[in-house]
Structures are given as C-alpha cells and as structure tokens.
Amino acid sequence: MAAEMAMVKPISKFSRTTTPRLGNPRVASYNVKFSTITMSAATTTTKPSKKGAKQGIKETLLTPRFYTTDFDEMERLFNTEINDKLNQSEFEALLQEFKTDYNQTHFVRNKEFKEAADKLEGPIRQIFVEFLERSCTAEFSGFLLYKELGRRLKKTNPVVAEIFSLMSRDEARHAGFLNKGLSDFNLALDLGFLTKARKYTFFKPKFIFYATYLSEKIGYWRYITIYRHLKANPEYQLYPIFKYFENWCQDENRHGDFFSALMKAQPQFLNDWKAKLWARFFCLSVYVTMYLNDCQRTAFYEGIGLNTKEFDMHVIIETNRTTARIFPAVLDVENPEFKRKLDRMVEINQKLLAVGDTQDIPLVKNLKRIPLIAALASELLAAYLMPPIESGSVDFAEFEPQLVY
Numbered sequence: 407m408a409a410e411m412a413m414v415k416p417i418s419k420f421s422r423t424t425t426p427r428l429g430n431p432r433v434a435s436y437n438v439k440f441s442t443i444t445m446s447a448a449t450t451t452t453k454p455s456k457k458g459a460k461q462g463i464k465e466t467l468l469t470p471r472f473y474t475t476d477f478d479e480m481e482r483l484f485n486t487e488i489n490d491k492l493n494q495s496e497f498e499a500l501l502q503e504f505k506t507d508y509n510q511t512h513f514v515r516n517k518e519f520k521e522a523a524d525k526l527e528g529p530i531r532q533i534f535v536e537f538l539e540r541s542c543t544a545e546f547s548g549f550l551l552y553k554e555l556g557r558r559l560k561k562t563n564p565v566v567a568e569i570f571s572l573m574s575r576d577e578a579r580h581a582g583f584l585n586k587g588l589s590d591f592n593l594a595l596d597l598g599f600l601t602k603a604r605k606y607t608f609f610k611p612k613f614i615f616y617a618t619y620l621s622e623k624i625g626y627w628r629y630i631t632i633y634r635h636l637k638a639n640p641e642y643q644l645y646p647i648f649k650y651f652e653n654w655c656q657d658e659n660r661h662g663d664f665f666s667a668l669m670k671a672q673p674q675f676l677n678d679w680k681a682k683l684w685a686r687f688f689c690l691s692v693y694v695t696m697y698l699n700d701c702q703r704t705a706f707y708e709g710i711g712l713n714t715k716e717f718d719m720h721v722i723i724e725t726n727r728t729t730a731r732i733f734p735a736v737l738d739v740e741n742p743e744f745k746r747k748l749d750r751m752v753e754i755n756q757k758l759l760a761v762g763d764t765q766d767i768p769l770v771k772n773l774k775r776i777p778l779i780a781a782l783a784s785e786l787l788a789a790y791l792m793p794p795i796e797s798g799s800v801d802f803a804e805f806e807p808q809l810v811y
C-alpha cells in the first residue's frame with residue numbers, strides 16, 4: 407500500500423478497535439538508536455517509550471489508518487470449492503511474477519541519504535520528516551493487512567495466500583526503507599508499538615477490495631509522477647529516496663493488479679447498483695483525503711518543485727482512468743466542477759483547522775465547527791451526486807469470457 411485512505415468510514419458500525427494476531431513483523435525489529443516516534447490515538451493509551459525520547463504525531467481524521475477485516479468471510483470468498491469464479495491459472499501467473507521479486511536488490515541505501523538529510527534545515531527538514539513518517543505508516547499499514555491475509559488464507563487458497571505474503575514482503579521493504587530514511591534525521595518510527603497500540607479500522611472484505619485497490623493505484627500514480635517530475639527537474643531532488651520511486655511504484659502497480667484480479671473473481675462486488683454506489687463512494691473518499699491532506703502540506707510539494715493542486719489533479723485523473731477499467735462506476739473527475747468542489751472543501755478544511763488553533767474553550771470550538779462540518783458534508787454530497795461515469799469493461803451479469811481488461 408502506498409497511499410492514504412482515511413477520510414470517511416463507510417458505516418460507523420464497521421469501525422472497532424481490534425488487534426489482529428500477527429507474526430513477527432520484520433520491519434518492526436529494527437534496532438532503534440534514535441528518538442523513537444510513537445502515535446497516540448484518542449482511543450489508545452500511549453505507553454512511555456523505553457528506547458529514547460519520543461516524538462508524538464498529531465492523530466487526525468486524515469492520518470493514515472490501519473485496517474482489519476472479516477477474515478472468515480475472506481476464507482469463504484477464496485475457497486475454490488465454494489467460488490467457481492476463481493481463476494486459479496491467473497493467480498498462479500501472478501504468483502510467479504511476485505516470486506520473481508524484481509525489486510529484491512533495489513532498496514539499497516548509499517551515503518547520499520545522510521548527506522542530503524544533513525543539508526535540509528528549518529521548516530523543509532520538518533516537512534520531509536513528516537512525509538517520511540506518513541509514508542512509512544501507510545506502507546506499514548499494507549504490510550500488516552497483507553501479512554494477516556497471507557496467514558489466514560493459507561489453508562483455503564494457498565496461491566492467493568502466498569501472493570498476500572509476498573505483497574507483505576514488498577510493503578515491509580517499503581516501510582523499512584522509509585524508516586531508514588527517518589534515521590537520516592535521527593528519528594525512527596516505533597513500528598512494533600504502532601502495531602499494538604494503534605486503532606484498527608474494520609472494513610468488510612468488499613470494502614477492503616475497493617479501498618486497497620484504490621490505495622495501490624493512487625500510490626503508483628503519486629510515486630511515478632514525482633519520479634518523472636524530479637527526473638526532468640533534478641535541481642529539486644532534495645533527498646535521494648525519490649530516485650527509487652520508479653521501480654518502487656511498479657510494486658504498487660502489481661499490488662493493484664492483484665486486487666483487480668481478486669475483484670474479477672468476486673463479480674458480486676462489481677455488478678449491481680450497490681457496487682456502483684460504493685465504487686463512487688470509495689473514489690470520492692480516497693481523492694478527497696489526498697487532496698485535503700496535500701493542500702495542508704503544500705510546502706512539501708512546492709519544496710520539490712510541484713504545484714500541489716496540479717500534482718493532485720493529475721494523480722486523481724490518472725487513477726480514475728485506471729480505476730474505470732475495473733470499477734463499475736467512477737466519478738467524473740475531469741469535469742471542472744469536480745475540482746471546484748475540491749477547492750471549496752480545502753477552504754472549509756482550512757477554516758476548520760483555524761478553529762482548532764484558536765484559544766477558545768472546547769465547547770465554543772465545537773459550536774464554531776458545526777456550520778463548517780455541515781458545509782463540508784454538503785460539498786462531499788454534491789460531489790458524490792455529480793453524474794458519474796459508467797465504467798468497467800466486463801458485463802459481469804453475463805460473465806462473458808471473451809471480454810478482457
């Protein structure tokens with residue numbers, strides 16, 4: 407996983423705090439010699455770190471989340487005896503590709519990292535740290551979910567299970583590489599602590615498919631866009647991690663393609679009116695989350711020579727075009743009205759953040775927030791209700807085998 411999917415939960419009852427059983431996360435076992443960063447969620451207790459001075463991260467609605475799902479339902483969905491739509495030969499082919507492990511030797515650091523980090527001072531240094539923390543958390547979130555799916559599906563579908571395990575290998579590498587980046591700034595995310603202490607958001611399997619597919623594809627488009635931009639404008643290459651994005655994003659693309667194959671094997675999640683409504687909902691949720699997040703961090707994007715809104719719109723449009731190949735409906739993001747709505751949401755969000763920064767007592771702050779939240783909700787609803795684009799290239803109701811993606 408690479409991108410953040412945090413803004414909206416589909417139905418509040420799906421959210422609960424759980425800690426799935428996990429193996430021994432490889433990336434969580436790094437020796438921490440520096441300041442250790444933990445995250446404190448409102449619902450969790452922050453224990454003191456034994457490993458050094460810790461730095462808190464403000465947890466907000468837009469912070470990258472950790473996910474868990476109904477693993478029993480997942481087992482039923484991928485049971486070949488129950489589901490005859492599972493195209494095992496396609497999964498076998500995907501497994502071979504994951505086994506090839508194209509990026510086995512890609513994530514090797516060099517001395518440029520520390521040198522570049524030492525040159526970053528003042529606000530830009532802080533912005534880079536935040537970028538590394540958020541990216542590491544998002545990658546680690548994918549690692550945890552895929553690792554558990556790999557473990558739980560072993561009996562019912564060993565091929566699908568092994569792909570999940572190999573995807574968790576990729577995400578562990580990504581998270582670990584970002585955490586190593588934090589070491590250049592004398593920091594480290596305490597991933598073992600995060601695993602235990604953070605709140606997990608529960609999504610039913612079908613929502614995991616929509617959300618994770620989008621997260622992987624939007625991650626791919628973010629990474630490749632940054633990579634291409636910095637290749638063309640090397641003067642903005644402030645830190646060498648971006649040079650790794652070209653091969654890195656191919657991992658995310660493969661992960662997204664695997665979810666595409668999974669969804670094809672579950673046509674009931676793609677072929678009716680409810681699927682269309684949910685597909686649009688998840689697109690909106692992912693796009694708005696990214697746009698609001700990035701517009702709060704324009705200094706980072708400007709620091710690497712990008713115009714934040716142009717970058718985001720490019721990523722949204724490309725992700726939407728890719729997504730239209732599999733989702734039964736997508737948003738009309740190329741309609742200029744869509745961007746106008748996003749920009750209004752940014753303005754409202756800025757006002758909401760400003761309320762939080764005032765010296766008012768909590769009650770007054772909450773009263774001031776009510777009209778703003780109502781305005782944000784109404785913009786979201788209006789964006790959701792814009793005429794969608796019917797998409798998907800297969801008539802799932804008839805399962806025409808000759809139609810391909």
Ligand SMILES: [Fe+2]
Pocket residue numbers: 407408545548576577580657658
């Ligand atoms: Fe990743």
Ligand SMILES: [Fe+2]
Pocket residue numbers: 407408548577622657658661
């Ligand atoms: Fe990924």
